[in-house]
Amino acid sequence: MSDTRLHPEVTGFFDPATNTISYVVKDPGSDACAIVDSVMDIDYAAGRISYDHADEIIAYIRDKGLSVEWLIETHVHADHLSAAPYIQGKLGGKLGIGRNITVVQDTFGKVFNEGTEFQRDGSQFDRLFDDGDTYSVGAMECRAIHTPGHTPACMTHVMGDAAFVGDTLFMPDGGSARADFPGGDAGQLYDSIQKVLALPDETRLFMCHDYGPNGRDIRWETTVADEKAHNIHVGGGKTKEEFVKFRTERDAQLDMPKLIIPSLQVNMRGGELPPADEDGKRFLKVPLNGL
Numbered sequence: 001m002s003d004t005r006l007h008p009e010v011t012g013f014f015d016p017a018t019n020t021i022s023y024v025v026k027d028p029g030s031d032a033c034a035i036v037d038s039v040m041d042i043d044y045a046a047g048r049i050s051y052d053h054a055d056e057i058i059a060y061i062r063d064k065g066l067s068v069e070w071l072i073e074t075h076v077h078a079d080h081l082s083a084a085p086y087i088q089g090k091l092g093g094k095l096g097i098g099r100n101i102t103v104v105q106d107t108f109g110k111v112f113n114e115g116t117e118f119q120r121d122g123s124q125f126d127r128l129f130d131d132g133d134t135y136s137v138g139a140m141e142c143r144a145i146h147t148p149g150h151t152p153a154c155m156t157h158v159m160g161d162a163a164f165v166g167d168t169l170f171m172p173d174g175g176s177a178r179a180d181f182p183g184g185d186a187g188q189l190y191d192s193i194q195k196v197l198a199l200p201d202e203t204r205l206f207m208c209h210d211y212g213p214n215g216r217d218i219r220w221e222t223t224v225a226d227e228k229a230h231n232i233h234v235g236g237g238k239t240k241e242e243f244v245k246f247r248t249e250r251d252a253q254l255d256m257p258k259l260i261i262p263s264l265q266v267n268m269r270g271g272e273l274p275p276a277d278e279d280g281k282r283f284l285k286v287p288l289n290g291l
């Protein structure tokens with residue numbers, strides 16, 4: 001079990017292009033740290049990749065003298081590209097994601113008509129987490145909880161008194177993430193949210209995204225108690241039936257995320273770009289009417 005009395009230092013790095021928050025989580029007893037959900041920059045219109053956001057995190061880690069033990073992906077993101085391999089190449093650390101990455105790879109391997117060179121066994125990652133698996137960041141024991149619903153591979157990572165929920169929850173006034181991607185399920189998402197809300201009330205919850213609803217400033221940290229009381233989609237004792245009905249109706253009206261096509265092709269490879277052709281050029285595909 002992770003020790004929820006430990007209070008790791010959590011630093012958030014907001015990416016305004018995708019409204020993603022990446023985190024550096026420092027073990028209170030050492031200089032060890034984990035990076036959760038890094039972002040690689042893309043100018044999709046120009047087909048140009050860059051690393052400003054990741055470089056900011058790298059500079060922070062070097063400045064503080066931290067050593068990276070883990071690069072955690074809470075799930076296969078559909079709205080931003082992971083910079084995990086880029087950061088790993090500079091700072092080391094092991095790359096981990098939920099075991100069901102294999103399900104996601106199978107689904108999108110077909111969607112993008114990938115050949116046999118695209119492995120669908122999760123081997124692009126150093127560790128595939130099962131529900132309840134533990135690992136350590138320095139002396140701090142951490143725990144992965146399987147929280148599917150938004151996607152099949154979603155995990156919530158508990159590190160001391162902090163939990164990184166990915167897209168299982170948004171801030172209380174943001175509610176919850178969509179559950180209509182392939183392999184998503186609104187009922188499963190409700191059950192997964194209940195798992196997060198079963199953590200101690202004072203647990204600090206860190207969001208993967210915030211969109212500043214109703215014009216408020218961007219925020220990414222809340223608590224279990226706050227979500228239970230105030231979350232507009234699940235707080236105040238909303239039933240599973242109410243949630244599933246609402247979520248399903250809402251999802252039917254949402255457009256696809258702007259970066260879903262590049263994000264899936266890169267993130268299902270653990271953040272690596274698709275392989276280069278014989279001239280050394282790399283391409284992303286756009287499946288027509290395929291999503």
Ligand SMILES: [Fe+2]
Nearest residue numbers: 076077078167
């Ligand atoms: Fe997501």
